[in-house]
Amino acid sequence: MSKKKMVVLGAGYAGLRTIKGLQKKNMDLDITLINKNSYHYEATQLHEVAAGTNPGEKISFEVKDVIDANKVNFIQDEVTKINHEANEVSLKSGKTVSYDYLVVALGFESESFGIKGVDEFGWPLVDIKTAEAAKEQLDKNLKNYQLSKDPKDLSVVVCGAGFTSIEYLGEITNRLPKLADKFNFPANEVKITCIEAMPKLLPMFSENLADYGVDVLKKRGVDFIVGTPIKEIKESSVVYEQEGELKEIEASTIVWTTGVRGSSVIGESGFEERRGRVMVESDLTVPGQPNVFMIGDVSAVMDEESGRPYPTTAQIAMAQADHVVDTMERKLAGQEPTAFKYNSLGTVASLGNNDAIGHTMNKDFKGYIASVMKKGIADKSLLQVGTPSVLLKKGRFDFYH
Numbered sequence: 563m564s565k566k567k568m569v570v571l572g573a574g575y576a577g578l579r580t581i582k583g584l585q586k587k588n589m590d591l592d593i594t595l596i597n598k599n600s601y602h603y604e605a606t607q608l609h610e611v612a613a614g615t616n617p618g619e620k621i622s623f624e625v626k627d628v629i630d631a632n633k634v635n636f637i638q639d640e641v642t643k644i645n646h647e648a649n650e651v652s653l654k655s656g657k658t659v660s661y662d663y664l665v666v667a668l669g670f671e672s673e674s675f676g677i678k679g680v681d682e683f684g685w686p687l688v689d690i691k692t693a694e695a696a697k698e699q700l701d702k703n704l705k706n707y708q709l710s711k712d713p714k715d716l717s718v719v720v721c722g723a724g725f726t727s728i729e730y731l732g733e734i735t736n737r738l739p740k741l742a743d744k745f746n747f748p749a750n751e752v753k754i755t756c757i758e759a760m761p762k763l764l765p766m767f768s769e770n771l772a773d774y775g776v777d778v779l780k781k782r783g784v785d786f787i788v789g790t791p792i793k794e795i796k797e798s799s800v801v802y803e804q805e806g807e808l809k810e811i812e813a814s815t816i817v818w819t820t821g822v823r824g825s826s827v828i829g830e831s832g833f834e835e836r837r838g839r840v841m842v843e844s845d846l847t848v849p850g851q852p853n854v855f856m857i858g859d860v861s862a863v864m865d866e867e868s869g870r871p872y873p874t875t876a877q878i879a880m881a882q883a884d885h886v887v888d889t890m891e892r893k894l895a896g897q898e899p900t901a902f903k904y905n906s907l908g909t910v911a912s913l914g915n916n917d918a919i920g921h922t923m924n925k926d927f928k929g930y931i932a933s934v935m936k937k938g939i940a941d942k943s944l945l946q947v948g949t950p951s952v953l954l955k956k957g958r959f960d961f962y963h
């Protein structure tokens with residue numbers, strides 16, 4: 563009997579971790595991985611590329627360095643549609659790939675929330691290319707100030723104050739003195755503004771940690787405008803609403819980090835979804851499609867305790883991948899799948915290279931110790947999706963800055 567075909571879409575945290583698990587277990591499957599690039603990137607470190615702290619190569623590695631070519635067939639192509647009735651995936655090249663089992667792990671995209679001008683003038687951080695483009699835009703404007711003397715070239719607006727925004731603000735404020743030297747502009751005239759619709763900053767952390775994080779960034783010059791929904795992004799300004807009045811702030815660099823959604827391929831393929839995410843069954847399959855797993859940022863898993871879906875993170879994406887591998891082992895052995903259970907190990911947000919805030923093991927951490935923890939987490943995930951050699955090449959061992 564020929565082997566069953568298992569196809570994994572996406573080589574992010576969820577997809578690559580699944581592949582690692584499948585190849586390690588030596589399952590009797592014909593395994594294919596499809597990813598748009600030849601490389602995996604650490605999406606959790608994109609803010610470093612956007613701020614110019616690290617180049618794209620530092621946070622990425624080749625997929626072929628992780629997969630065992632004897633066990634996994636790798637196709638570099640872009641998925642355009644999943645035809646679930648025909649059990650087939652369509653690719654940009656025009657090819658189709660059929661499957662018996664499918665793991666959809668296509669990750670996240672930027673969410674514009676339908677706000678005018680976001681797609682034209684906002685710089686999102688969703689992959690290496692967009693993070694590099696945001697860096698180039700920032701560098702270009704800071705450099706241009708020498709000629710233009712236009713204050714908006716020294717003005718940066720970060721839209722949203724979620725996890726990505728805070729980490730980007732930490733990184734960019736850390737780098738500012740170096741950038742001022744490089745491009746010869748007065749660092750004290752740079753204006754960095756963060757605009758957030760919600761009234762509370764960093765709600766995922768305790769008040770103590772949130773205050774610490776906001777304080778650090780304020781001391782480095784960030785101006786927070788909160789409780790103020792953004793209404794429009796223009797070429798060099800952001801329009802927001804404050805106490806019923808529309809206000810406008812000028813900036814040549816506008817970074818759009820208000821939120822993300824799951825891949826648009828999900829909606830285009832006709833899955834029942836909300837913002838590119840499918841509410842999955844307890845075994846992480848799509849309702850009514852027991853051969854299709856949906857994991858990582860394209861899935862929504864209900865947290866029974868809070869009554870809301872868990873936030874989408876790399877941490878849960880990798881835990882889901884492990885569950886898929888376990889389920890496949892059970893399925894092939896003729897056993898029933900078990901329900902996915904998630905225990906979060908906590909959250910740590912960086913505030914630049916040597917400062918951070920975090921909550922783990924029921925304790926709050928801040929400052930240098932939290933920044934060491936953050937680097938340790940990134941190193942651990944390099945091992946979870948990569949190899950010891952990838953860790954040695956790409957890991958973060960600069961603990962003593």
Ligand SMILES: Cc1cc2nc3c(=O)[nH]c(=O)nc-3n(C[C@H](O)[C@H](O)[C@H](O)COP(=O)(O)OP(=O)(O)OC[C@H]3O[C@@H](n4cnc5c(N)ncnc54)[C@H](O)[C@@H]3O)c2cc1C
Pocket residue numbers: 571572573574575576577596597598599601602603604605606607608609639640641642667668669670687688689725726729825827857858859860874875876877878879910911
């Ligand atoms: C700046 C930042 C900081 C973050 N910090 C943390 C953190 O500290 N901790 C944490 O747990 N999470 C963090 N996150 C969230 C985390 O990065 C995501 O939850 C995680 O990347 C989701 O993993 P994934 O495998 O589902 O998707 P992704 O990592 O997005 O991977 C998806 C993969 O699919 C590929 N792909 C996409 N579309 C196609 C297509 N059509 N065809 C073929 N291939 C395709 C992509 O190229 C990519 O390789 C952070 C996110 C950002 C942006």
